[in-house]
Amino acid sequence: MTVPSDQDRSEEAGLPAPPADGPGLFGDAPQPSVAPATPYRVLARKYRPTTFDDLIGQETTVRILRNAFALGRVAHAFMLTGVRGVGKTTTARIIARALNCTGPDGKGGPTADPCGVCPNCVAILADRHPDVLEMDAASRTGVDDVREIIEATRFRPMQGRMKVFIIDEVHMLSRNAFNALLKTLEEPPAQVTFIFATTELRKVPVTVLSRCQTFALRRVPQVMLAAHFDRIAQAEHVRFAPDALSLIARAADGSVRDGLSLLDQAIAQGTLDGEGGTDAAPIGMDLVADMLGLADRGLVFDLLDAVLEGRPDRALDITTDVYERGGDLGVLLGDMLELVHTVSRIKAIPALRDNPELPEAERQRGAALAERVPVPVLGRTWQMLLKGLAEVEQAPDRRQAAEMILIRLCYVADLPPPGDLVRRVMGQDAAATPLPVSTPAPNGSSGVQGNGALAPAMSSGGGDGERSIRMVANGGMRVADVPRPAPQTAPQVAPEPQPVAPPRTWREAVAYVSGRDAMLHGHLRHATHVVTFAPPLIEIRVERNSLPGLARRLESLLREGTGDPAWQVRLSDAQGEPTLAEQGAEIIQLHRAAAAAHPLVQAVMEVFPTARLGEVTDHALDDYGLPPEEMAGGALAPDLEFAPLDADLVDEDDLDTDDFA
Known part of the structure; x- marks a missing residue:
């Protein structure tokens, strides 16, 4: 059945036909439909890279991926990490296109240069490919979401060659979700590839990282970012001053996406102010600085x-x-x-x-x-x-x-600096002359005293041996005439451990225990008073609540270490000597008193009345805060020696105190 038109009905009624472009008898003619305006796409989306050649600042990652495709050694799981906006998700989509590209003729295989015109490339670019699935782990963090992915891996691809699962912000997955994914991630089906992206690589379990090839995308250098923004500005027919682009690149902090967002904002502001056009002045640094x-x-x-x-x-x-x-x-x-x-x-x-x-x-x-x-x-x-x-x-x-x-x-x-202030206090106006921190002594030992001044090394010897007077509390003992090892030209078999020389003093016995029984060493140092030390007999008094069986443990260590079964350690009720810790504390108090009485310190205290004397350290003391036992016959608190006023300060950690006392 044919419906008569307005012109046919007019002719039958003897009326003139209405104009072809005028209104009809039953109302106005329908207006032609106007196509809606294309929505504006921000620069970060408009200029998103579509091939590996478009990626900037990631030459190492691109080279590895290109070689992997050329050799046919493409992994089944990738982990892309880096700061925001460096191209993690973009790289994942390029890999997905490279895996599914079939070429313009539809017969191509996986390639590092996808064609961009085949159905798979077009669908992936439009985010509507059924076999490339993207999931945001920030909003889908549970086990059920991962189970959906695992279930989807059991089916073959519907359109493309490979099923590609892109999981963004993968570090947001829960621990149970990671555990559910492990087995599938380790042995996925042949047609499945996982690509993970994260900004927090440390939050991803090691068991997941070990199953992926990890690529760390770097921050893009400022010079490269500025050149990239200049190319995009020219494509948008906008002019920028070089300093303005440098400022945007620096504010981007290595992120391409952040920089493009700032560039988009600068273009909008500059063109409205009459700048940036082809014939106008370029957008300057002042405008960008005000915007930022x-x-x-x-x-x-x-x-x-x-x-x-x-x-x-x-x-x-x-x-x-x-x-x-x-x-x-x-x-x-x-x-x-x-x-x-x-x-x-x-x-x-x-x-x-x-x-x-x-x-x-x-x-x-x-x-x-x-x-x-x-x-x-x-x-x-x-x-x-x-x-x-x-x-x-x-x-x-x-x-x-x-x-x-x-x-x-x-x-x-x-x-003034502290050094100049001290010189003013002492009435010296001469400029400081820095001294070297250390000067090698002729025998190879350090020539720096504990107070920072230069002094002869306190170790003597010559020829093939060297005599040390340093007492070490980490298990070492004072040994005379230690031979220097000769250069080895061939590997030598390590000799069997030999019995050590028996300790000659109580302090050497405690130092011997240090490297062998830490708990016993602490109690010997802080809670044990030596009454009699007459090798192989030792009498000690142990404070209450001390280590049970202390005497027996010390006796066993001495017998095993020296090879002498005659050692005996007996408990006594006599007062005995102070503990090593108490002796060291007494030395520290004497040193503080001597330092406080020094004219230089008193002069500083007069200038700064509220100042307080800090810790006084003497590097000539051993690890127990006591002078070497060869010097024990002298005064416990010798006069302090101060370094020259213009000497450099020496950190305690920088001193090799094993070479001098």
Whole structure:
């Protein structure tokens, strides 16, 4: 049945036909449908890499994957790790396309260069391929979700060659979910590939990592990011100043996606302000800095100059200007902290002055600062800024806290270093002449005394032997004429352990126990009083609540170690000598008294009345805090020897105290 048109009905009724493009008899003609506007795609999605060649900054990973496809050695499970926005999920999708690509003719196999036109490539690019399944482990963390994946692995692919399961943020899976996945992950079906992505590799169980090939995607360097953003800006017909792109690349912190989001925002802001067009001025650094909430880099340099010169008025003028423009002074302090680090690196590595990764302003002004500011001042500024940032976060008013930190920095700028302060106290105006920390002695031992001054080594000997007077509490004993080992030209069979020389003093006996029975050694040192030491007979008094069977354990160790069964350890009720720990504490008190009476210390105390004397350390003492037993006949608290005022400080951990006493 045919429905008559308006023109046919008009002719039958003798009426003129309506115009073809006019309204009909039964209403207005339907308007032609207008295609909806294509929604805008952000740059991070629009310029997402589709091939391995498009990935930037991941040359090592791309080379390994290309070789794996060329050799046919593609793993069944991958673990992609790295910071956010470096391309983990993108790499996973490229691997999925490479596994399922069939080529333009439909006959191709797995390849590292997917064609992009076959049905599988097109479907994966459109996120609608039935055999490439993506799961967000942040929202699906349970065992049931993993069981769905395990059940899906039992069926063959519906369209492609391989079933690919991409699990993002895999570290969010629960422990039971990981355990449920282990067996399938170790022996998956031939047509299944797992690709995991995570930003927290340490949270992934080792049992899962051992079943995957792990690829660590690196942060993209700033120079490479800036060049990449420049190419995208040109494709979008927008112009940027090089410094503006460098600022965006630095704010991206190695993340391509974060940088593209900032670039998208800068394009929107710059083009509305009349910049960035083909015929207009390029988008500059000032606009990008305002968008990011950062202070001008030159302004940060000016602020650091004012702080280091001790000019609080200039520093507060700069902070007022930044605050009135809407800047965050906490962020400004963070920029100063980063700038101090940059200047310190330039000072430590002069080659950075010609490094193209640094902006021109930082290379020039940073090098100038590195020339005139010493390392101790930079280190002090870093520490104060680091602690100041925590104060800003806790303070009720961020501006007040930031300005107080800058004022403190300005008034600390003219504070002399500790070495200069000591010289002023002693009335010496000469500049310090640093001394070497250690000077090798002729016999190869260190020539540094415990107080940092240079002195002859306290070990004697010549020829093939060396006599040491150092008492070691970790099981070693004083041994005379230790022969120096000759160079070995062939492997030697280790000799059987020989009995050690019997201890000659109670302290040597306790030191012998140290490396063999730690608990017994502690009780001998802190709770045992020697009454009589007449080898092979030892009489001791043991304090209450001490180690049960202490005498018997000590006797057994001495008999086994020396090979002499005549050793006897008896308990006594006599008072005996103080314990080794008590003797060491007495030595420490005597040293503190001697140090407090020294003229230099008293002069410092007069200048700083609230100062207190810290721990006094004498490296000439042994591990029990006692002088060597050869020196025990002398005074327990000899006069302290102080290093020259211009000597460098020596850390206790840097001293090799086994070579001298």
